[in-house]
Amino acid sequence: MKSSKLMLIVLAAFFATACAVSPDYRVDYDPSADFTAYQTFGFFDQLGTDQAGYSSLVTQHFKNATRREMEKLGYTYTETNPDLLVNFNASSSDKTEVRTRQVPSMGYGMTGYYGYRGMLYSPFPLYETEVETVNYKVGTANIDVVDAERKVLVWEGLVEGRLTKKAMENPRAAIDAVVTELFTRYPTAAGQ
Structure with a gap:
């Protein structure tokens, strides 16, 4: 019986790691844009994260992280006539995933005198279908x-992934990590 419990624990661990999904990072940019010509940046007056008409904490976290990354790339922040304008948006949605898997049956061949030998005397292995429903946020x-000047999108960074409890409890750190990772995919530094 102990070996069958151990097998179920190993299977559960395998499925848990097989289903773990890391965030999906994607970027796109305008190949005709001359990124070396841009020197300054600023933020749009109305940002996508400020739908309620005021500056949210999420907006402040995005602004701080984005400003840090743009300045690392050599751009200078200005509120007057910037070469580049930055905007961001964030959203979440509830998802439901139904998972099914075949697991060894604990029924036929497991009872009576020879029950300790598992399904050794069964003519074929028996399996049951387990169904699990998982609710999560993406x-x-x-x-x-x-x-x-041209009012044209020249670069876009997008990330999508499962929101962990840790990320929801500490949005500043989560936003900081996401922005940092996105900007590792930025095409070039200012003036280079």
Whole structure:
């Protein structure tokens, strides 16, 4: 009986790691844009994360992280006539996933005198279908970098992934990590 419990624990651990999904990072950019010509950046007056008409904490976290990353790339922040305008948006949605898997049956061949030998005397292995319903949140965040003069999107970074309890409890750190990772995919630094 102990070996069958151990087998179930090993199977559960395998399925848990097989179903773990890391965030999906995607970027796109305008190949005709001359990123070396841009020197300054600023933020749009109305940001996508401020739908309620005021600056939210999420907006402040995005602004701080984005400003840090843009300045690391050599851009200078300005509120007057920037070369680039930055906007961002974030959303979450509830998802439900139904998982099915075959597990060894604890029924036929497991009872009576020879029960300790598992299904050794069964003519074929028996399996049951287990159904598990998992509810979780998926978050999506995107950062747009727009050529201010031409009013054209020149770079977009997008990330989508499962929101963990840790991320929801500490959104500043989660946003900081996402923005940092997105900007590792930015095409070039200012003036280079």
